[in-house]
Amino acid sequence: MEAKDRVLKELRAALEHERRINLHRYPIKLRMIDDDLVLEGEVENIAAKKLALEFAGAAHSIHRIVDRLRVAPAAPMGDAEIRDHVCRALLQEPALTASAIRMKSRDQAVTIREPESEPAGEIVVEVDDGVVILNGQVQSLSHKRLAGVLAWWVPGSRDVINGLEEVPPQQDNDDEVADAVRLVLEKDPFVRADQISVHVRNYVVTLDGLVPDEKVKEMTEFDVWYVFGVDRVVNRLRQERP
Numbered sequence: 080m081e082a083k084d085r086v087l088k089e090l091r092a093a094l095e096h097e098r099r100i101n102l103h104r105y106p107i108k109l110r111m112i113d114d115d116l117v118l119e120g121e122v123e124n125i126a127a128k129k130l131a132l133e134f135a136g137a138a139h140s141i142h143r144i145v146d147r148l149r150v151a152p153a154a155p156m157g158d159a160e161i162r163d164h165v166c167r168a169l170l171q172e173p174a175l176t177a178s179a180i181r182m183k184s185r186d187q188a189v190t191i192r193e194p195e196s197e198p199a200g201e202i203v204v205e206v207d208d209g210v211v212i213l214n215g216q217v218q219s220l221s222h223k224r225l226a227g228v229l230a231w232w233v234p235g236s237r238d239v240i241n242g243l244e245e246v247p248p249q250q251d252n253d254d255e256v257a258d259a260v261r262l263v264l265e266k267d268p269f270v271r272a273d274q275i276s277v278h279v280r281n282y283v284v285t286l287d288g289l290v291p292d293e294k295v296k297e298m299t300e301f302d303v304w305y306v307f308g309v310d311r312v313v314n315r316l317r318q319e320r321p
Contacts, residue, residue, distance in 0.1 A: 083111040086138050090116075093134045100127045107131060107148065114142035121149050125231070125304040126312070128238075133311060149209065149237040156235025158206040159184075165204050165211055165236075166191050168229040175226065178202050178217060200246060202226055209237035216246045224259040224307045225266075231305040241307050253279040256308055260284055263302050270299050275316065282310040289319045 087109050094100050094107060105127070107120040116135055122128045128148045135144050156164070162182055169180050170192055177199035180191040188203055200216040211230040217223050227241040249255070257279040264272040275288035284303050290296045300314045 082140055086116070086140060087111065090134060090138050093137075094131060097130055097134070099124075100131055105151070112145075114140065115145055116141045116143070117145040117147060119147040121151050121237075123151055125150055125301050129304050129309075129311075152209060152235045152237055154234035156209075156233075158209065161209065161211065161233055161235040162204055162206040164233040165206070165230045168233065169202055169204070169226060172225065172229060174222060175202070175217075178215075178222070180204070181215075202243065204230075209235060211236050211239045212242065213239065214242045216244050218245065220245050220249050220251055220255050221259050221262060225262060227307045228263050228266075228302070228305045239305075251308060253282065256282060256284065256306065259306050260303055260309070263306055264299065267298070267302055269295060270302065275299065282308060283313065284309050284311070285313040285315060287315045288317070290316045291319055293318065 090109060094102055101123055105120065105122050107118055107122065110117050116138060118131060118135055122131065128150055131148060132144065132146060135141070166180055166182050169175055177194055179193050179198040179201035181188045181201060181203045182191055183203055183205040199218050202217065203214045205212040211233070213226055213230060217226065223241060223243040223245055226243060227239050230236060230239045257277050260277050260279070261272065264270050264275060274290070275286055278285045286299060286303065290299060296314065296316045296318065299316060300312050303309055303312045
């Protein structure tokens, strides 16, 4: 068996054994182009996408991973509708009031908001086949991460490519990730952030605490997966006793 075929066989077996990746309902196409590993298909949720990429990252003899996985949208939306929802979410976020907001359509950027004072960066929103693309500059890594999560929260979003740059550049670390995760959980109205503790080590986020039901437990985990830079989520949340 050739080395490339062995890589694909081992990866497919790993995906089959991961309970949160349903290959029968949401098949993932794996192929090698030279030494690049390409993953294509629609997955059930953000956890399935990130876990599939994690398994791919552990494969040997891979030069590069090409991510063409898309998340099944919670609600069907066209690109223009998704773009409008993302822009509205950014406009309504108090932490981003100093940023100019622009949307890109047909290679032209249209300004949605220009702050009265000199803007502290700008966020340019583009949507292509359900994939939200964020470009521009923001004040910090926390602003970048928050903008990305707001885009993920739009029900029609199938993926988010977060190309925002923090100006001036910041050194990323576990504390930065932990701060961003806590901020995101506080923003989610369905999550009681004060009941949840967040620990981060080597970009692996561990959640402990109490939640009212399994749906909120899953929702909280998804919120963490949405945060840019999170490599893995260990969900130790427990359901409250009646």
